[in-house]
Amino acid sequence: MNLSMRWLDEFVHVDTPIHDFCEALTMSGSKVEGYEVEGTEIENVVVGKVLVMERHPDSDHMWICQVDVGKSEPVQIVTGAQNVHVGDLVPAALHKSHLPGGVTITRGKLRGVESNGMLCSLKELGLTTHDFPYAIEDGIFILQEACAVGEEAALRTTIWPSLTYLRSKACMGWPYSSMT
DSSP: OBOOHHHHTTTSOOOSOHHHHHHHHHHTTOEEEEEEETTTTOEEEEEEEEEEEEEOTTOSSOEEEEEEOSSSSOEEEEEOOSSOOTTOEEEEEEEEEEETTTEEEOOEEETTEEEOEEEOBTGGGTOOTTTSTTSOSSSBOOOOSOOOTTSBOOOSOOEEEEEEEOOHHHHTTOOGGGOO
16 A cells, blocks of 8 residues: 555644654554655756647647746747646746656747747656646646745655555554454
8 A cells, every 4th residue: 555645744744754754654563665755856847837828820739838937038838738727837847857757858849839848747747646636637737736936846745655564553552462
């Protein structure tokens, strides 16, 4: 069983280092085989706010977006996603950004229109709806957390201890001898 620390934090604040937290879970009777910090491969992905959207002149499904990424001028990004709207906060992978799996995003042209990055989906960020239950799997990840435009998208905070055996009574502090 995987336990999302982001999900757990919705119910109880855990400010213990992950190693100590996993060890405490193991000592309580719930075996933790390991943990993983997700999002460590992500670089140069910031919170962007979609300011303007217009139809791509050579496509019936693409949009040309002007995105505020905290710089002096908005950045133009072309997307084919249909769930993006003006005012949305989105993870924006800028020129020379890195995503999981060794993917590097660079500026380029999509059907003749310059795109200076990419609006990211959960999958492209190596995340799932287990990390962000409010998000959708298909389409761009629309951020709902309190975040500021231009700041690094907080995607590295999800940690998954891998529990192989959970003794719920032991976790609640019940004596082991009474668990038969």
